Amino acid sequence: MEAPAPYESMPIFVKAGSIIPVGPELQYTVERPADPITLYVYAGADGAFTLYEDEGVNYNYEHGGFTRIVLHWDDRSHTLTIGARHGSFRGMLTQRTFAVILISKTKPVGFSFTPQADRTVNYDGQELKLQFEGRVPSHGSRLRDALEIISSPNPSAHATSLTRARAPWFVVCDFRGRNVMLFSLRYFTDGYSPSNPHQTPASTLNQCSSL
Numbered sequence: 001m002e003a004p005a006p007y008e009s010m011p012i013f014v015k016a017g018s019i020i021p022v023g024p025e026l027q028y029t030v031e032r033p034a035d036p037i038t039l040y041v042y043a044g045a046d047g048a049f050t051l052y053e054d055e056g057v058n059y060n061y062e063h064g065g066f067t068r069i070v071l072h073w074d075d076r077s078h079t080l081t082i083g084a085r086h087g088s089f090r091g092m093l094t095q096r097t098f099a100v101i102l103i104s105k106t107k108p109v110g111f112s113f114t115p116q117a118d119r120t121v122n123y124d125g126q127e128l129k130l131q132f133e134g135r136v137p138s139h140g141s142r143l144r145d146a147l148e149i150i151s152s153p154n155p156s157a158h159a160t161s162l163t164r165a166r167a168p169w170f171v172v173c174d175f176r177g178r179n180v181m182l183f184s185l186r187y188f189t190d191g192y193s194p195s196n197p198h199q200t201p202a203s204t205l206n207q208c209s210s211l
Contacts, residue, residue, distance in 0.1 A: 001013070009110070012111075014042045014103075015042070015045075015047075016042055016043065016044030016045040016047075016075075017042065017043075017044060017045035017046055017047025017073060017075065018040075018041075018042045018047055018049075019039060019040070019041050019042075019047055019048070019049035019071050019073055019080075020039070020040040020042075020049075021037050021038070021039055021040075021049070021051055021071075022037070022038045022039075022040065023035075023037050023038075024036070029056040029057055030056065030057060033093055033096075034053070034093075035093055035096045035097055036096065036097035036098065036099050036120075037051075037096065037097070037098055037099070038098075038099045038100075038101060038115060038117065039071065039080070039098055039099070039100045039101070040101050040103060040109075041073050041080055041100060041101065041102050041103065042103050042104075043073070043075055043078070043102060043103065043104035043105075043107075043134070044075060044104060044105065045075055046072075046073060046074055046075050046076075047072070047073045047075075048070065048071060048072045048073070049070075049071045050068050050069070050070050050071070051068070051069040051070075051071060052066060052067070052068055053066065053067050053089070053092065054066035054067070054089050055089050055090060055091060060089060060090070061089070064087065065087075065088075065089040065090065066087050066089055067085050067086065067087040067088060067089060067092060068085070068086045068087055069082065069083055069084075069085050069086075070083035071083065077131065078102075078131060078132045078133065078134050079129055079130065079131045079132070080100060080129070080130045080132070081127065081128070081129050081130075082098060082121075082123060082127065082128040082129075082130070083127050084125060084126055084127045085125040094124065094125065095122060095123070095124050096122075096123050097120060097121070097122055097123070098120070098121050098123055099115070099117035099119075099120045100117060100118055100119045100120070100121070100130060101115055101116075101117055101118055102118050102132050104134070106134075118132065119132070
């Protein structure tokens with residue numbers, strides 16, 4: 001892999017799915033609270049990170065004085081889950097701010113001392129779910145897209161909708177005929193008519209239960 005590396009900048013390679021928390025600049029541990037925290041989320045794969053905190057100046061963590069917050073990125077739904085806080089310690093922040101920056105192949109983000117967050121949320125220890133644009137539709141939503149396209153007078157005109165859904169095929173259940181019809185993406189992208197799709201035996205009807 002190669003990337004431009006001029007004198008004034010340096011490329012950074014980060015594994016897809018990484019969640020990297022960055023706190024404010026501190027000269028020493030108890031200078032001020034570690035708030036806000038910026039979460040750099042690198043899309044492209046599922047990922048998780050556990051944010052651990054304690055007092056930082058003693059051994060109270062050995063006796064349970066610490067907290068953990070599990071962060072999880074679901075790449076298919078483009079959802080970041082900031083889990084519920086577990087544990088406690090003296091002087092901990094009960095309310096804090098998370099600024100989230102989402103980075104992907106189509107949305108690169110360079111380093112900045114004043115980054116622009118995509119989402120900023122207040123956190124009080126309860127679980128939060130943040131959904132971002134660019135999610136991959138579920139099988140159920142893909143099926144609804146397929147049915148809409150099939151019923152269209154000109155299915156091939158909606159090929160971009162299928163491509164955006166990233167679906168190579170669709171399963172459509174015909175409960176009246178006890179058949180399962182498989183629609184290939186090529187029916188729409190190559191101009192094939194979906195009026196006579198391939199029909200499979202009724203034994204494959206159980207595929208419909210997963211949609």
